[in-house]
């Protein structure tokens with residue numbers, strides 16, 4: 001019987017993308033909804049790597065199964081790297097995608113097109129209970145639009161235009177986004193690693 005692989009993310013947009021990237025692997029992929037509810041770990045690391053490892057180690061030890069988690073965020077050059085590891089809660093307590101996008105647009109309202117460079121970063125962490133985490137990192141370069149573009153995706157997708165393209169991630173379907181995205185790059189590397197374990 002295939003071993004269980006838990007996707008350790010309560011963010012439905014992210015969890016769906018992670019599951020899509022694992023299709024075809026010989027694991028029984030499950031989500032947090034398949035396990036008893038536990039509090040999410042506190043993401044107090046200063047790097048994507050530290051937070052991703054913390055989440056995967058936490059859920060693997062809570063439930064005694066292999067876990068894949070990621071930590072990701074948007075790094076905006078004109079804001080000194082913000083929101084970075086604080087991307088999910090950029091606009092404070094009770095932050096939503098809408099309030100985060102509004103805050104980002106406001107922070108960049110006087111920033112010209114030539115200075116709106118940014119990148120998404122994703123660190124994926126795979127943990128077997130009791131073993132060291134295996135990490136893979138992916139990035140995608142791009143720039144921040146002047147208004148939200150497109151209804152798709154999640155988070156900052158409607159504001160992020162990947163380099164070499166004239167549409168935002170919010171205007172792409174999940175297949176097109178995952179071919180370009182930070183999470184797609186990190187997870188394709190992780191897939192190769194998981195295949196090497198078989």
Ligand code: IMP
Nearest residue numbers: 070071072073074087088154155156157
């Ligand atoms: P965390 O990894 O759960 O701490 O959250 C990362 C946050 O970064 C998300 O809540 C989004 O705001 C943002 N983010 C990460 N990846 C993406 C993406 O692929 N598209 C849009 N926003 C993203």
